[in-house]
Amino acid sequence: MKNISGAKFLLFIGMALLFILTACGNSNDEASGTNNTNNTSTTTETNNTSETDANNSNEAETNEEGNATEEEATSEKLVIGFSQVGAESEWRTANTTSIQDAITDAGHELQFSDAQQKQENQISAIRSFISQEVDAIVFSPVVETGFETVLQEAKDADIPVFLADRAVDIEDDSLWVTFLGSDFIEEGRKAAEWLVDDMADHEGDINIVELQGTVGSAPAIDRKEGFEEILADHSQFVITQSQTGDFTRTDGKEVMESFLRSDGDNIDVLYAHNDDMAIGAIQAIEEYGLTPAEDIKIIGIDAVKGAFEAMAAGKMNVTVECNPLFGPQLVELIEAHMAGEELEKRIAVEEDMYTMDQAKELLDSREY
Amino acid sequence: MTKSRLFWPLVVLAILLLINLIYDPSFFVIDIRNGHLTGSLINILNRGAPLILISIGMTLVIATKGIDLGVGSVIAMSGAMAAFIVDGNLGDSERLFPLFLAIALAIGLSAATGLWNGMLISRIGIQPIVATLILMVAGRGVAQLITGGQITTIYYEPYSFIGGGYLFMLPFSIYIVAFVLCVALYVTRRTALGLFIESVGGNPLASRLSGISSKNIVLMVYMFSGLCAGIAGLILSSNVASADGNNAGLWYELDAILAVVIGGTSLMGGRFFLMGTVIGALIIQTLTTTIYSVGINAEVILLVKAVVVLIVCLLQSPEFRKKISGLFSSSRKTPKDEGVNHHESL
Structure with missing residues (x-):
C-alpha cells in the first residue's frame, strides 16, 4: 500500500465511483418508475386488462375489484409503504410490479423500498415508514424471525401491517392485520x-x-x-x-x-x-x-x-x-381494513392451474 | 508411490467410484446411445468440466499466493453476455455469426474482469481476497443487469453445442477442458513461466529482485482465471440453454478452491499441481454423482459432503498420517524411545 502514487490512487477512486454510480443508477430507475404515477397509470391499465384475459375464471371478480377501488379512490387517498424482499426472480419482479401498480392505480400514494434480501434494510425501511406516518405498511419479510420490535413500533404508532407472500414466525398475531400469500x-x-x-x-x-x-x-x-x-x-x-x-x-x-x-x-x-x-x-x-x-x-x-x-x-x-399478481387483491384488503372490516389472519391468493391445451392461447398474455 | 502428491487424492477418487459400483453394478459400463458414448464415467467428466476449468485457473492464482473469489460471478456474467447476444436469433439457426460473436464477447468480458482483478491486486496493491470479493458481489449485479433480472431462455440451436454437443461420440465440453488443460500444462511445465509463478508465490520480493516481473505474472494469472471462468460460464449456460444471473455458478469459487487444496496445492502459494487439481475437481463431481445415485436424503447432502472433504484433507496431511501410524505402533516404540533417552542421559 505504501507504494501508491497519486495517479494510481485516483484511478482506484475512479473505479470505485464507477461501481457506486452503476448501483445508484439502478435504484433511481426503480424509484422514478414508481413515483411517476401519472405516466405509469396509462400503461398499467392495459396490463390489467390482459391480466383479466388470462384469468378467465376470475374475470368477473377482478372487474368488481376494479370498480370498488375506483370508488374508494375518490373518497380517501392512502399513503402505503411497501417493503419488498428484493428482485431475485422473474416471479418476484412480477409480484413487485403488480403490487406497485395496484396501489398507484387505486389512486393511493406508494412509498417503495427494496430490501435486497437483507433484514436490516427491511427493518430500517419499516422504521422510516413509521416516521413518515404512512397509513399502511405492506411487507414481504426476508426471514421469518426478528421483526417483533419493529412491528411493535408500528402497532404503537397505530399503523396497520399487511404481510404479503411470506409469513413471520411471531406468537403475538395482533402485530399484523393479515397475511396474504400463496398456500x-x-x-x-x-x-x-x-x-x-x-x-x-x-x-x-x-x-x-x-x-x-x-x-x-x-x-x-x-x-x-x-x-x-x-x-x-x-x-x-x-x-x-x-x-x-x-x-x-x-x-x-x-x-x-x-x-x-x-x-x-x-x-x-x-x-x-x-x-x-x-x-x-x-x-x-x-x-x-x-x-x-x-x-x-x-x-x-x-x-x-x-x-x-x-x-x-x-x-x-x-x-x-x-400467482404473484395479487396486488389488486391486496389493495382491496387494505381498503376493507381501513373501512373497518374484520379480516382473517390468513388469506390465500386466488390461484389457477394450466394444462397443455390452454398453453398456446395463454402464452402471449403471460407477464412473467 | 505413496510419496507422490497424487497418491491420496487418487485413492479417495477410487474409493468413491467403488462405492458407486456397489450400488450400481453397471456403473463403469459405457454404451452407445443415439450414436454417443454414454455412461456414468462420461457423465462425471461432462458435468465436472466447468469445475475443472475454473479449478485450473484457480490453481495458478493460488500458486501466486492469491485467491479469486470472483469466478462464480464471472460464470454468471459470461452466460448472461452470451445469452444477450444470441437472444433474438431464434429460428435463424443456420447463421453461425451470432454464435462466434457471443463466444468472443463473453470471453472478452471474462478476460476483462480478470484484468480488473489483476490491476487492483498487482498495480494498486489491494489484497487478493478483498479485490476479488468486489467482483464476487458486483459481478452478479452486472449479470442481472444484462439479463434484466430474468432467466433468459436461449432458442438459438447452435449455442447448445458448446455444453451439450458431441464430437467424435464424446461431449464437446470434455475437449474444451482437455485443450485448456494441455495449454496450461505445456506453458507452465515446458516453459519457464511455471517456475516464475511458483517463485512469485514463494517470495514476490526475491523474484522481483532476481528480475522476474512479479506484477505482470500476477496480472496474467488473474486474467487466465477469468478466462477459464468465462469458458465455464459458456458451458454451463449452453448446457441448459438459459442464462440465470442469480444462480449460475453460485458457490463455484468455493468448490474450485477446495479442488485446488485437495489436489495438494498449498494456499500459502509456491508449488502447484495442475493434475492434482483436476483429480480434486473430479472427486468433488464424483461425490455429487455418488450422492444422487446412492439416493442420500436431500437434508444431509451437505453434511455428507463435508465429512468426505474432511477425510480427504486429513489423508492429505502428513502430520495426521504420522500421528495415525504412530498410534498403531506406539506400544512397541515407546519403551524403546525411553530406553534411548535413558541411555543418553547417562
Whole structure:
C-alpha cells in the first residue's frame, strides 16, 4: 500500500465511483418508475386488462375489484409503504410490479423500498415508514424471525401491517392485520389431484420421481407435504426417488439425469417443485432419448412463462399457478381494513392451474 | 508411490467410484446411445468440466499466493453476455455469426474482469481476497443487469453445442477442458513461466529482485482465471440453454478452491499441481454423482459432503498420517524411545 502514487490512487477512486454510480443508477430507475404515477397509470391499465384475459375464471371478480377501488379512490387517498424482499426472480419482479401498480392505480400514494434480501434494510425501511406516518405498511419479510420490535413500533404508532407472500414466525398475531400469500400445501394437493385424475385409467403401479426445492424452504416442504397427502389415499402411486434440485434449471437437469440413469425406463411421472427444474429435467429426458410429456408426464408449479412455452411445444403436461399478481387483491384488503372490516389472519391468493391445451392461447398474455 | 502428491487424492477418487459400483453394478459400463458414448464415467467428466476449468485457473492464482473469489460471478456474467447476444436469433439457426460473436464477447468480458482483478491486486496493491470479493458481489449485479433480472431462455440451436454437443461420440465440453488443460500444462511445465509463478508465490520480493516481473505474472494469472471462468460460464449456460444471473455458478469459487487444496496445492502459494487439481475437481463431481445415485436424503447432502472433504484433507496431511501410524505402533516404540533417552542421559 505504501507504494501508491497519486495517479494510481485516483484511478482506484475512479473505479470505485464507477461501481457506486452503476448501483445508484439502478435504484433511481426503480424509484422514478414508481413515483411517476401519472405516466405509469396509462400503461398499467392495459396490463390489467390482459391480466383479466388470462384469468378467465376470475374475470368477473377482478372487474368488481376494479370498480370498488375506483370508488374508494375518490373518497380517501392512502399513503402505503411497501417493503419488498428484493428482485431475485422473474416471479418476484412480477409480484413487485403488480403490487406497485395496484396501489398507484387505486389512486393511493406508494412509498417503495427494496430490501435486497437483507433484514436490516427491511427493518430500517419499516422504521422510516413509521416516521413518515404512512397509513399502511405492506411487507414481504426476508426471514421469518426478528421483526417483533419493529412491528411493535408500528402497532404503537397505530399503523396497520399487511404481510404479503411470506409469513413471520411471531406468537403475538395482533402485530399484523393479515397475511396474504400463496398456500403452498394447496399447490401440492392440486398437482397430486390432477395426476390422480389424469391417470385414473392406468393399470398397475405408477412410478413418480420428485425434484424438491431448496432444502428447508417453505415452498419445498409444503409442496411435498400437500402432494404426498393426496397420494396417501392412492396406493398405486409410488414416489420412487426424491432429491433436491435447488429450484434451478442446472440442478434439475443434473438430478433428472441421475434418476434416468438408475431407473430410466420405469419412470412414469415427474413432479417438480417449480417450473425451472421441470424445464431442466425436460432437456435431460430428451437427451436420454425419451419423449417428455408422453413417456414421462411432467408436472410443474409456478406457471412461469417458460413453462407455457414448454407446454405449447408439447413437452410439459401441467403447471399449478403460484400467482404473484395479487396486488389488486391486496389493495382491496387494505381498503376493507381501513373501512373497518374484520379480516382473517390468513388469506390465500386466488390461484389457477394450466394444462397443455390452454398453453398456446395463454402464452402471449403471460407477464412473467 | 505413496510419496507422490497424487497418491491420496487418487485413492479417495477410487474409493468413491467403488462405492458407486456397489450400488450400481453397471456403473463403469459405457454404451452407445443415439450414436454417443454414454455412461456414468462420461457423465462425471461432462458435468465436472466447468469445475475443472475454473479449478485450473484457480490453481495458478493460488500458486501466486492469491485467491479469486470472483469466478462464480464471472460464470454468471459470461452466460448472461452470451445469452444477450444470441437472444433474438431464434429460428435463424443456420447463421453461425451470432454464435462466434457471443463466444468472443463473453470471453472478452471474462478476460476483462480478470484484468480488473489483476490491476487492483498487482498495480494498486489491494489484497487478493478483498479485490476479488468486489467482483464476487458486483459481478452478479452486472449479470442481472444484462439479463434484466430474468432467466433468459436461449432458442438459438447452435449455442447448445458448446455444453451439450458431441464430437467424435464424446461431449464437446470434455475437449474444451482437455485443450485448456494441455495449454496450461505445456506453458507452465515446458516453459519457464511455471517456475516464475511458483517463485512469485514463494517470495514476490526475491523474484522481483532476481528480475522476474512479479506484477505482470500476477496480472496474467488473474486474467487466465477469468478466462477459464468465462469458458465455464459458456458451458454451463449452453448446457441448459438459459442464462440465470442469480444462480449460475453460485458457490463455484468455493468448490474450485477446495479442488485446488485437495489436489495438494498449498494456499500459502509456491508449488502447484495442475493434475492434482483436476483429480480434486473430479472427486468433488464424483461425490455429487455418488450422492444422487446412492439416493442420500436431500437434508444431509451437505453434511455428507463435508465429512468426505474432511477425510480427504486429513489423508492429505502428513502430520495426521504420522500421528495415525504412530498410534498403531506406539506400544512397541515407546519403551524403546525411553530406553534411548535413558541411555543418553547417562
